[in-house]
Ligand code: HEM
């Protein structure tokens with residue numbers, strides 16, 4: 001048998017015993033995004049999977065696959081005919097949660113909405129918000145700079161993305177931001193799935209009310225009015241009210257639930273690497289590239305899901321029709337087949353082929369805005385607080401599922 | 414050098430124009446590559462920047478075409 005070409009040699013690192021010993025579970029056959037061990041060994045697990053496990057399976061709930069290499073993720077993300085978004089992006093989706101457009105739809109419905117929404121978040125449009133975002137960065141820093149310390153997440157990172165999006169794009173009041181941030185966070189990470197549904201329902205209710213109110217107001221020609229105007233689908237029907245509400249919910253989820261993690265992680269990295277602070281302070285023109293590298297290495301979206309519309313083979317594994325498949329963007333961004341030393345942070349990399357903002361037609365619509373927020377944050381922070389460190393005796397805390405989030409980061413200077 | 418920008422694969426990451434603004438232009442309207450579906454010239458002096466832009470495109474939407 002040994003010369004039979006179909007026998008693949010067993011890799012001692014990926015046997016169930018070796019995996020259980022190292023990661024606490026057989027992550028090839030029984031992965032769990034919500035396992036606290038994944039949260040703790042986040043980098044090690046991603047680096048390992050992208051090298052050794054192109055496809056892994058989970059038995060949790062209704063079960064799901066993860067596909068992990070950059071080539072497979074790109075091919076699947078671009079092939080929406082086989083990997084459909086119409087059945088949702090969350091593994092073990094809470095019952096009764098309405099689908100979120102545009103994320104949980106396929107072309108051509110998806111295309112109609114993106115065509116209308118894109119101009120509101122294009123590079124040209126978000127460039128006009130840059131000064132306002134910069135002013136907000138400084139206003140937040142003013143609140144704590146003289147104190148010589150801050151809890152970065154609650155006092156800055158969880159606020160700036162909401163301020164930037166609500167004030168400039170949605171025209172929503174920022175007073176209710178804390179409630180929405182909490183609703184999205186609990187809706188994503190709560191260990192009890194029915195609790196997730198309850199928190200999401202709260203966010204839906206709030207945003208639907210806002211949309212109803214705006215429908216009674218004169219048009220401002222903004223993103224909300226574009227949503228209210230709706231689109232015509234290819235079959236001639238007009239987009240229903242529920243689709244409009246879900247667009248606003250999806251945008252709000254994206255707008256407040258992700259950028260914080262890149263911000264917090266970048267600031268944490270700089271707090272713990274004085275040479276990197278000096279590098280960026282000495283040459284601020286590196287900051288834009290640094291943000292790409294931080295986004296690559298600190299992905300708030302671990303992966304988002306698709307449902308297969310036919311049997312399909314991915315790196316030698318056959319995935320049946322109707323299976324839930326996660327495109328692990330976080331692994332794809334560390335693929336050693338596409339970059340040198342992916343497990344190292346190097347802000348001078350030339351050309352950073354990362355997948356943090358997704359791939360394919362669902363490419364993050366907020367990516368241009370997120371980049372403005374991140375650039376303004378690092379530029380202003382390093383000017384005003386060039387020396388800072390993690391508060392002695394503390395460490396940042398994290399929570400991970402299909403998203404990753406930083407809960408606390410204590411800083412002092 | 415000539416490069417082709419795939420009409421369907423381009424999904425508006427804007428990386429190409431960030432690293433090679435003299436070569437790649439984004440549409441003012443939606444921010445996708447303005448030359449989607451086209452083959453364009455890359456001046457010799459811009460080849461290095463263009464290569465970084467091409468490499469940074471998460472969609473692999475830009476390919477060098479043989480002359
Ligand atoms: C660093 C920050 C962010 C990251 C890493 C991120 C990541 C992603 C990813 C990976 C996707 C792809 C979804 C898929 O493949 O199904 C996505 C889609 C999306 N994001 Fe973001 N996002 C960020 C910030 C934002 C912001 C600021 C907004 C809103 C202003 C936003 C709104 C959306 C929306 C609406 C979609 C769905 C697009 C579609 O399906 O066509 N995101 N995001």
Ligand code: SF4
Nearest residue numbers: 423424426427429470
């Ligand atoms: S980087 Fe790629 S996907 Fe993005 S605009 Fe340029 S060609 Fe299109």
